[in-house]
Amino acid sequence: MILLLIRQCITHKVFRVTPTNPHHLKWLKQLGRQKHYDFWKEPTALHRPADVMVHPSKVELMMTSLLDLKMNHYVTIDDVQRQIDDQGSAKTKSESDFEDYMNYGQMEDWLSYTVSICGSRCELINLGQSYEGRNIWIVKISTGGIKRGIWLDAGIHAREWLAHHTGLYIIDRFVHDYGVDPDVDFILEHYDVYILPVVNPDGYVYTWTDDRMWRKTRNPHNGYDTNPCTGADANRNYDFKWMLIGASNDSCDNTYAGPFAHSEPETALIRDYIFNGNWEAYFALHTYGQLWLLPWGYTADDPPTYDELMRVANIGASALTEVYGTRYTVGSSADILYESSGTSRDWAYGHPQAQIPYAFTLELRDKSNFVMPPDQILPTAIETWTGFKASIIAIINGPTK
Incomplete structure (x- = not known):
């Protein structure tokens, strides 16, 4: 059986709350330091909604407090455990089956098989080991020659299962659509592609065994x-504006930035690999929100190449929308999501040893939920793949003269 938000839990609820005065915002931030309240979307500014999962023992108190405070709110998920149960349990999968979620062992098997059938165009690279000793795998797709790289990673936050599986699907398409899809051929003529579908394998395993919301x-x-x-x-652990804003120095907080930059072996391994490469673009897949995010997160100031980043992001987001009508908001993270520092996107774009010209975070479906049913895997992956391809082609073609 799948997991186990907390074993006895059956009635966790998720509230969407909107602070409209400074007292509201202060109260929500204090709430986040208490046990039994898990912010899925942090309270960061007035009139900007926050999402918080509340333990059953605190639901009545939460509702009473919100009414007393006259804070705008509504319940977005009435029973989180029911949604977890509806995700189903892991089962035997065919090599290209994206109709159900895979655990980490199945992902490793899938990667090994997929690279084996890809032949010389694909290489499975062991980046190194996580804190608990799990291998961190990158798939490199290349048609040979010396080219700059496109990097895509997913799963830095363990509970964002839809992101992990979208990363796997993008690998699948590069493997199976070469020689079939002219866009794939065009991209691989210009770039090598590197995809890391599970940045945080220890956390991902823990979401299957102990706490789905880890x-x-x-x-x-x-x-x-x-x-x-x-x-x-x-x-929040990357060495660019580390611990400046939107990160915590309390190890019990969900946004704890670590005791120092790159304290986590997972981010240190990525840092070292990126520093030894030659990169054109960096993409990080997350959920949720339906957002295509540019630098910066740490400041509302525009990055130096804001117009060009917006051009590419808008092309990608428009192509994504054309598939199923899913609409994304495009803009800098600090403007349309919240302020944050030590993020992989800002680091990839801004660190002097990285300085990747194009860096984006995609917050995938939907607008309120980490726990998406399996029937959302394929449509999410397909539309993201379409947007990803379009954005890379926009980079290759350059601005319209």
């Missing part, structure tokens, strides 16, 4: 905190 790594950080909680938010 977000962080599984590094205990003993010796750095008098009362340590396990794990860090790997997407």
